[in-house]
Amino acid sequence: MVDFLLGLEILIVGDIIRTIIVETSVQSVLVLGLIVVIRTVLSFALEVEISGSWPWQQRPTQQTDAA
Template sequence: MDFHELIESAGALVDLAGVAAIVAGAVVATIIAGTGLLQHRPSVYEVYRQQLGRAILLGLELLVAADIIRTVAITPTFESLGVLAVIVLIRTFLSYSLQLEVTGKLPWQSAPAIPAKEPAAPWRKPGPGG
């Protein structure tokens, strides 16, 4: 097996891992959502979207890695690098869009601050149940 075949096999393996991550993630997210629907859990839709989005993000990252492996290692021509740049730009845009959908923030933003509870006024007695 020469270098070209080895790199092509590595790219194909990473491609397969990317597709497997998307398919497995979709199946697992669907099973979890179905279980949640049967148990009448609230916000099943939001959880399903987040889990599905995470699976797609992981798959996209692996597919970009496979494209980089093939393009840079096998055929580093200006044309192939241009095609790779367009592919990476499109997939990066999709990744950022999915990241925003899944987490509600862009990757470079810090986590949203959780508002602290207001302390009870010392002169007020807690009411029933509190």
């Protein structure tokens, strides 16, 4: 799953480069912004699925009973 998240980041960089090089218009910048927002939401959703908590929350420590 970490590879998938890295792939999403690489695709974002590719979209930024393509938007800057190919054509710079308001529409292309808005589309790029929408793509970045969607991929960011997907990244957070995958992080929650993998770890079970939000990225900014600490994971609860597991305590073992020594009895």
